[in-house]
Amino acid sequence: MIGLGKLVILEQEKRLVICKSAEIIRPILRGRDIKRYSYEFADLWLINIHNGLKENGLKPIDINDYPIVKKHLDKSYSQLSKRTDKGDTLYNLRNCAYMEDFYKQKIVYPNMTKFLPFYLDDKGFLQNDKSFMIIGENIAYLTAFLNSSLFKYCFIDNFPELQGGTRELRKIFLDKIPVLQVSEKVNLEFEKRVMKLQELFMNKLSTKQMEIEIDEKIFDLYSLTEEERKIIGFIEIQ
Incomplete structure (x- = not known):
């Protein structure tokens, strides 16, 4: 809801109440x-009063089924009633054709960053307008590729550098990057490694050895020579 972020995005304390x-x-x-x-x-949570997807038979959320949420929103009824981006009712979010994509396994990444970070999400996170997502086939492998030293070495300059060294990761720039196609079997091998590596990161454990192993797997797929591997090395953007 445009201009109503504080109303529909809850901190943990308010979420527990409802x-x-x-x-x-x-x-x-x-x-x-x-x-x-x-x-x-x-610890931010979005009240997802979606407007349904008629083509998929997904019905809009009826706010009357959630009286506590309705009571919370009614505190700002005058603001809600002035919305120009509402759905079927003043409570519903506007139509979103890709609503169900948030619940699929996906790659998420910020729209602007110094660090080129990509995360393989299987938890169904929603996102704000300062991030993007990628869905489709073999995205575990793609996560590894996008986080790899090879990707940074070859393609960092594909993304425009803005003030302060920040780079813009818009789709139009990603679309120009050639990516080796792999089989489902190869993707599953990468998925095991990526999920394990993400677990290490989340638990703040040592990750460098596994990162290097994934880099080597990427190098193997691209048939890089020993000399090429040495030139690229292990790239970590600080």
């Missing part, structure tokens, strides 16, 4: 929360 409505209160990541193979959850 926790019986948990199915429509979803965790949300902001662009700044997304890290390389990890995230820093700020």
Whole structure:
């Protein structure tokens, strides 16, 4: 809801008050929360009163089924009634054709960053407008590739550098990057490694050895020579 972020994005304390409505209160990541193979959850939760997807038979959320949430929103009824981006009712979010994609396994990343971080999300996080997502086939492998030293070495200059060394990771720039196609079997091998590596990151354990192993797997797929591997090395953007 445009201009109503504080109303529909809850901190943990307020979420607990209305926790019986948990199915429509979803965790949300902001662009700044997304890290390389990890995230820093700020305990923010979005009231997802979606407007349904008619083509998929998904009905809009009826706010009357969630009286505690309705009571919370009615505190700002005058603001809600002036919304120009509402759905079927003044409580519903506007139509979102990709609503169900948030619940799929996906890669999430910030729209602007110095660090080129990508995270493989299988927890169904929602996102704000400061981040993007990628869905599709073989995305565990793609997560590893996007986080790899090879990607940084070859393609960092594909992304425009803004003030302060920040780079813009818009789709139009990612679309120009050639990515080796792999089989489902190869993707599953990467998925095991990526999920293990993300677990290490989230628990703040040592990750460098596994990161190097994943880099080597990427190098193997691209048939890099020993000399090429030495030139690239292990790249960690600080």
